[in-house]
Amino acid sequence: MAKRITIDPITRIEGHLRIDVEVDNNSVSNAWASCTMWRGIEKILRGRDPRDAWLFTQRFCGVCTTVHAMASVRSVEDALKLEIPPNAQYIRNLILIAHALHDHIVHFYQLSALDWVDVLQIPKADPAATSKLAETLSPWTGNSRNQMKAAQDRVNAVASSGQLGIFANGYWGHPAMKLSPEVNLLAFSHYVQALEYQRKALQVVGLLGSKTPHIQNLTVGGVANAIDLDSQSALGMEKLAMIGTLLAEVTEFVQQVYFVDVCAVAAMYPEWFKIGSGVKNYLAVPDLPLDSTGSAYDLPGGYIHDGDLAGVKTFKTGSDAAFRQAVTEDVMHAYYQGEKPLHPWEGETEPAFTGWNSEQKYSWVKAPRYNGEPAQVGPLAQVLIGYAQGHPLTRKYTNLAIEKIAAVGGVHATPAALHSTLGRHAARAIRACMLAELAQKHLQLLTDNIAKGDYTVHNQPVLPSHEVQGVGTHEAPRGTLSHWVVIKDQKIKNYQAVVPSTWNASPRDHSGAHGPYEASLLHTPLARPEEPLEVLRTVHSFDPCMACACHTFDPSGKKIAVAKIL
Amino acid sequence: MPHVRSIGQEDRGGENPVNTALIGGIGNVLLGDDSVGPYVVHRLESEYSFAQNVEVADLGTPALDLTHRIVGRESVILIDSVSTDDPPGTVLVYRKEDILSVMPAQRLDPHSPALSECLLAAEMLGASPKNVLLVGIVSEQFEPGCPLSESVSQAVDKAIAAVLDELSRLGFLFEKRQQPVASGMWWTEQPALAPFTYS
Numbered sequence: 001m002a003k004r005i006t007i008d009p010i011t012r013i014e015g016h017l018r019i020d021v022e023v024d025n026n027s028v029s030n031a032w033a034s035c036t037m038w039r040g041i042e043k044i045l046r047g048r049d050p051r052d053a054w055l056f057t058q059r060f061c062g063v064c065t066t067v068h069a070m071a072s073v074r075s076v077e078d079a080l081k082l083e084i085p086p087n088a089q090y091i092r093n094l095i096l097i098a099h100a101l102h103d104h105i106v107h108f109y110q111l112s113a114l115d116w117v118d119v120l121q122i123p124k125a126d127p128a129a130t131s132k133l134a135e136t137l138s139p140w141t142g143n144s145r146n147q148m149k150a151a152q153d154r155v156n157a158v159a160s161s162g163q164l165g166i167f168a169n170g171y172w173g174h175p176a177m178k179l180s181p182e183v184n185l186l187a188f189s190h191y192v193q194a195l196e197y198q199r200k201a202l203q204v205v206g207l208l209g210s211k212t213p214h215i216q217n218l219t220v221g222g223v224a225n226a227i228d229l230d231s232q233s234a235l236g237m238e239k240l241a242m243i244g245t246l247l248a249e250v251t252e253f254v255q256q257v258y259f260v261d262v263c264a265v266a267a268m269y270p271e272w273f274k275i276g277s278g279v280k281n282y283l284a285v286p287d288l289p290l291d292s293t294g295s296a297y298d299l300p301g302g303y304i305h306d307g308d309l310a311g312v313k314t315f316k317t318g319s320d321a322a323f324r325q326a327v328t329e330d331v332m333h334a335y336y337q338g339e340k341p342l343h344p345w346e347g348e349t350e351p352a353f354t355g356w357n358s359e360q361k362y363s364w365v366k367a368p369r370y371n372g373e374p375a376q377v378g379p380l381a382q383v384l385i386g387y388a389q390g391h392p393l394t395r396k397y398t399n400l401a402i403e404k405i406a407a408v409g410g411v412h413a414t415p416a417a418l419h420s421t422l423g424r425h426a427a428r429a430i431r432a433c434m435l436a437e438l439a440q441k442h443l444q445l446l447t448d449n450i451a452k453g454d455y456t457v458h459n460q461p462v463l464p465s466h467e468v469q470g471v472g473t474h475e476a477p478r479g480t481l482s483h484w485v486v487i488k489d490q491k492i493k494n495y496q497a498v499v500p501s502t503w504n505a506s507p508r509d510h511s512g513a514h515g516p517y518e519a520s521l522l523h524t525p526l527a528r529p530e531e532p533l534e535v536l537r538t539v540h541s542f543d544p545c546m547a548c549a550c551h552t553f554d555p556s557g558k559k560i561a562v563a564k565i566l
Numbered sequence: 567m568p569h570v571r572s573i574g575q576e577d578r579g580g581e582n583p584v585n586t587a588l589i590g591g592i593g594n595v596l597l598g599d600d601s602v603g604p605y606v607v608h609r610l611e612s613e614y615s616f617a618q619n620v621e622v623a624d625l626g627t628p629a630l631d632l633t634h635r636i637v638g639r640e641s642v643i644l645i646d647s648v649s650t651d652d653p654p655g656t657v658l659v660y661r662k663e664d665i666l667s668v669m670p671a672q673r674l675d676p677h678s679p680a681l682s683e684c685l686l687a688a689e690m691l692g693a694s695p696k697n698v699l700l701v702g703i704v705s706e707q708f709e710p711g712c713p714l715s716e717s718v719s720q721a722v723d724k725a726i727a728a729v730l731d732e733l734s735r736l737g738f739l740f741e742k743r744q745q746p747v748a749s750g751m752w753w754t755e756q757p758a759l760a761p762f763t764y765s
Contacts, residue, residue: 040710041596041597041710043710044596044710044711044712049759051759051762052752052759055752055753056596056753059594059595059596059626059753060596061627063627063629063631065626106630110630111630154690154691154692157690158690165686165689165690166683166686166687166689166690192691195633195634195687195691199634202631202634212631213625213626213627213628213631214624214626460763461762462762462763462764463762463763463764464764465764490761490762
């Protein structure tokens with residue numbers, strides 16, 4: 001008889017994700033991902049001025065605010081066929097990159113590393129040996145014996161207080177934890193350093209966006225940053241130099257610490273290259289446009305069907321016709337009214353709450369489908385698509401990761417091994433390295449363009465008198481984000497946001513096909529079903545953020561990462 | 567090349583010689599009474615001016631990003647909606663010990679995991695603020711839409727008074743403006759943009 005385990009909620013921040021798994025002989029035999037809160041924020045947008053939409057959409061979520069602002073202005077610009085001045089593209093790109101770097105660093109260290117790192121082993125580590133080990137892995141200057149000792153002292157202070165404080169919710173001493181005390185200490189010391197570097201990335205967002213969270217510099221048609229090389233209050237040489245300094249520091253951390261740590265953890269948990277694959281349809285949209293019309297991009301997009309890398313499809317633009325036509329949302333197992341799958345421009349968000357029922361409706365997340373099938377989104381999708389297309393930057397860092405993992409653990413990983421829980425972490429670190437390199441490039445593009453005397457940042461939007469529709473996409477830290485707008489008589493007639501965590505956390509659809517979280521959990525071995533650490537590892541590898549994936553929250557009685565056997 | 571100041575050195579945890587305070591409004595402005603935190607800080611900014619060492623910020627729903635907002639500050643005053651059994655519009659204040667003692671087993675409100683985790687992170691880093699006050703307003707509804715409930719909107723003045731009392735107690739300077747300035751509460755206002763030009 002299978003046992004059913006419920007984990008509610010599973011995210012470490014703003015958590016509203018519930019996972020139910022059935023366990024048979026210590027292996028997951030069935031899974032349900034559900035979101036426990038309803039939002040329906042899109043309905044607020046109907047009847048508003050489309051030029052204001054981005055201010056509202058970026059309040060969907062406090063974690064990925066910039067992404068909803070960006071997708072929103074792009075949707076209106078797509079509807080109006082508006083060109084964006086190069087300066088505005090570069091400024092937007094720099095914000096997107098800095099935000100993504102912040103997000104990827106926080107995800108690995110603060111939100112998922114403690115699934116792999118056993119904090120309570122740290123007091124047993126030898127700081128000198130840890131420092132020596134670190135030197136063999138990376139030239140990073142933050143790995144001295146004294147720094148390791150300081151990190152260890154922090155853990156000792158918390159552990160000796162008798163209360164675990166911030167570490168109160170971990171599965172310490174779990175049999176699936178396998179790192180040596182020294183590797184645990186090394187990773188933890190970087191957990192502390194990561195707090196500093198993710199902040200530097202956010203400072204870049206703040207310098208360009210005027211405020212974070214919730215940037216203030218966007219406008220339909222461009223950005224509202226005044227450019228004046230000689231002014232300290234406008235975007236001038238001083239601010240550009242500051243941004244350059246900050247990005248250089250973050251780049252060093254990403255390439256010498258984050259990337260290396262992910263490779264080292266991967267090398268020590270090689271069995272996790274065989275666990276957690278699930279849905280092998282992958283979707284990513286191109287991003288970081290290089291010109292005013294969006295005809296060339298620095299990040300590749302496309303679609304891979306059923307793991308067939310050789311048959312990869314390419315999206316030429318962020319609003320590629322193939323993408324526009326292929327997306328629908330299915331509500332068969334979601335708490336909404338409606339029968340057949342709907343295209344987002346026709347999308348409806350009318351609640352029909354029934355209570356959790358594994359055979360019928362069980363989630364507030366709709367099920368987005370690509371040509372009728374579930375698709376996995378996120379850094380792994382983007383890296384696999386780029387790799388399959390021969391995208392040079394993607395190949396460079398993917399190959400580097402494979403070499404590094406082999407060097408640390410003698411483990412020969414292949415691109416095929418990326419269809420896994422560890423593959424998602426590796427892909428995120430690969431993508432972070434790519435973004436760090438591109439940050440320097442886009443800062444240079446911006447500086448050069450300004451030096452040519454081009455100070456233009458905005459094109460005035462004009463509206464056709466007939467009804468228009470647009471899609472704005474952004475390859476966000478958690479994957480493909482799309483905002484779909486219909487404009488009529490100066491106002492928003494319909495608005496739908498199809499967000500990355502909706503793709504990944506989607507429930508089953510009318511054909512019964514599992515969503516990516518669900519599919520990835522099948523056959524996962526559990527050492528101790530009452531402490532389902534392995535389930536958390538796979539779900540966390542997607543970087544779940546349910547605050548925006550679902551459409552209110554239930555303010556009553558949330559438990560923090562409690563697993564119960566039903 | 568102009569001189570580049572290294573950012574962050576001067577305001578790292580524990581190294582900041584100047585006593586600073588943060589007044590932060592937390593909440594989602596799109597979800598009914600959850601907007602009360604941002605609402606209170608925008609009213610404060612509109613009606614009062616503060617000394618340079620006091621930062622007033624609409625923090626939205628910051629989750630773990632709250633950590634580097636509070637690390638290294640002497641004093642932090644946060645305003646947020648809370649869910650308790652008290653009638654809507656009740657104003658409750660929580661101190662650091664209250665927040666840390668009930669966490670993380672239980673939540674005060676939908677954002678408190680962020681608040682408690684960020685405080686715990688600051689504690690671990692040895693850079694936790696000395697004074698923490700959470701001014702909580704008991705909410706009535708979190709329905710999508712922007713207006714505050716009548717009960718909560720009547721509690722705003724009380725929440726403002728609680729923030730100002732704490733600032734005075736801690737010795738931070740502020741004064742009431744002769745004339746209020748624009749509130750910046752864009753989500754409560756009618757759009758100010760001119761109509762689109764048709765092509």
